[in-house]
Amino acid sequence: MKTIQVDVAVIGGGTAGMTAYRAARARGKRVVMIEGGPYGTTCARVGCMPSKLLIAAAEAAHAVAAAPAFGVHAGPARIDGAAVMARVRSERDRFVGFVLESIDGIPAEDKIGGYARFLDARRLQVDQHTVVEAGSVVIATGSTASVPPDWEKAGDRVIISDDVFDWTDLPASVAVVGSGVIGLELGQALHRLGVRVTLFARGSSVAQLSDPLVLQTAARTLSEELDLRFQTRVTGVAADGAAALVSSVDSAGKQRSERFDYVLAAIGRSPNVGRLGLELTGLALDERGVPLYDGGTMQCGDSAIFIAGDADDELPILPEAADQGRIAGDNAARYPQVRPGLRRTPLTVAFCEPQIASVGARHRDLCDSHAGKFAVGAVSFENQGRSRVMLQNRGMLRVYGEFGSGRFLGAEMVGPRAEHIGHLLAWACQAGLTVAAMLDMPFYHPVVEEGVRTALRELASHLSKDGAEQLCQDCTPGA
Template sequence: MKKTYKLSREPEVLRPDLCIIGAGSAGLSVAAIAASFGASVVLVEKSRMGGECLNVGCVPSKALIAAAQQAHAFRHAERFGIGSGDDPAVDFAKVHRHVKGVIAAIAPMDSVERYTAMGVQVIQAEASFTDGRTVTAGGKTIQARRFVIASGSRPAVPPIPGFDQVSYFTNDTIFDLAEKPEHLVVIGGGAIGVELAQAYRRLGARVTVLEAGERILSREDPEMAAVVERALRREGVALRVGSAIARIEPRPDSRFAVVLEEGESVEGSHLLVATGRQAVTEGLGLEAAGVESDPTGILVGRDLKTSNARIYAIGDCVGGDGAMGRFTHAANHQAGLVIRNALFRLPIRWSRAPIPRVTYTDPELAAVGLTEEEAKAAHKAIRILRWSFADNDRARAEGATEGHVKAVVTPRGRILGCAIAGRHAGELIMPWVMALSKGSKVSELAGLVYPYPTLSEVTKGAAVEFLKPSTQNPWLRRLIGLVRRLG
């Protein structure tokens, strides 16, 4: 009788320069830059290419906000002599198609095909470390020279009794909603919560925001957050601050009631949980790799290396002091730093770059550097410079006079921080970001030539405020008098 033998195949071993776990903004940026330098790259992604930003975050939310802005403009066009001021007919199915269409238009830039064409080997599977220098994924063993964990984050759902008895959305699922909510209840008054609350209100839904803290946008300067709060209330968003939740109860016809600790109930038709995001670390085999983490995410040093010097962590999965606010632009910045160190051994310190943040409400709220409270805690003396959009001619012409610039500087004019609440604040913050990055003084911003009439002149207005006290200097006045006598 002839014996048959089954040949065992050893797992394929890949030895690239870099192995990146996660194909969100952070991971894709590292892969693209490294491949452009000719490095060998393996990119592992267990879910969708593009990660949170493309599929359920920045891209769909801004597409929805843009649709809501059109509806808002239609309602208020009468003040410019156009239309009748009637409510627009909002077709939620078409709005939904618009959002999905924007995602589909951008998706090819993040696709497997594009990265494969760059020379990146993409493995669509779950990755897990088996030891400090080995990852397995999709039946392959990867022993890279360096690893980059960019596993991203997921919505954080608080342990409120009753969540398991009702249906609810997070920002990962809300963009699948193709119908108008009768009454959308938003739990959480952070950036995601207030952005989507305003958008759905402008699209015709009744909206209530429940925030357990004393105010919305608690991480921002209260003076600037108040500008956004006034706008939301004026548009009909019901804001309930200091509203701690006791439980959630189901109601007939798929409705629900959010029961507050003081006993009052808020009933709604659709529930959105917007209480932040948490790092994705489970299943990665961090312990086997010798990578330290805590409940906030993976811990890194200022060089973005984990406790295993071969492994970096960037983007939303980073916790502790290394977290940079979970912004796409911060993740992209970290990606560039990792390339410098991993491929060229150049020293890096991620904390040096000022990272701006923007809340995309209308008006927008953008900020960079220290708030007034933080600056007072760190410096003996500061000056606050303000300039209102109401004093800007372009804002007057466009009927967008709400908001102001608030800059925090030292008595000698060194910029410590700036916040802008107003039209296009996210664009207008960039001169302040540049000034902070270069260590410039506010007088340098005052000395720039700004095109007229543009909203950018609000920066000049605030910067010139720093110079005004010098006009009262008695020595300067004596000098003017001397020049006058000289003819």
């Protein structure tokens, strides 16, 4: 067992860890990055990039199916599952290669292979070969998809999203359990590629939506295409020959047992903190074992330990992981003179169709923080000009503004081009623009963004009045 001394030790070599490493190195510190698994970010290996490759194939198949509505008849589509998955894996490996090139650029002496565990707040043991004595530590250990233990009896018939991208062909059927972003994206993509898909949702939620009217619109619209079963609990998963037998019960008590080739568990992710020995650090932990931390500095208590990325169980998306890693690495290098870093306006996107986006403050949060102090503007995309031209006229946008200041607070939407509208609104929110200032911006014609103007005009009208009484019903669940 050898012992080394460093200024900063970063546990984890994913997006947050790599960013933290570079931020600490930029301050001239001696930094090591400890990684026990394969290098390459979740995004590149099993997350955002391979999922978008699968979605792109699904969009191509859907375009063929939708073409007759435009008077274009391409003939029956033939989906080559093996070719679809070959491109997904090939391009996925290409993206991972870019990450590995970046890793290769890190000096060998700055990389330690193995799993780290705290001996105390300033010392780590890596496997059975190295003790690292560090001035400060960044925890960037990521997260793992959750699978109920009793489902394990079904063996390899139960999978997580990571496993999908190693398929060499498309299966005939998949049960997707969970209606969050991962479940919706993969479930709809597989459905459009000819796989029989059923999505089981324990509650009534869809992706990250909290606005009741947007949520209702999303649920209705997606259910028109997908076998999406809300208020349905999966009561058991068992092996049944070369398939899985899925038992479920809905809100009315109706029970079903159905066979699927695979069961995709998309019920959430758990932060990888359980084996770090955090009980030896003296840190206060929450109910999931995650250290309590300051969201501005990423510092855990007043210690020399910082946390970033999926490990903190806040918002498991790449831009957040990168921002948190940068803040954590910078503060670990400057400890004890820590300072708040830039936390950008929250922006999340689900790449189902129609797309779903949340920007800034969500409706549920505003009902707590701004009850009676915010107004809502809305637009339906059903009759929005450009949306109808493209036959993508489904969905709703709701925008929120603050009484008095007129400041734009956030938005939730399901509809066409949500990934682009989300960015437009996130920039406005971070810039602190008022609704009036946003309406002074240019809008071309005909574009989907004209729908944003419609919603902002309604919001401006409400902001010009005393809308507190009008708003109360809006804050009620199910309104």
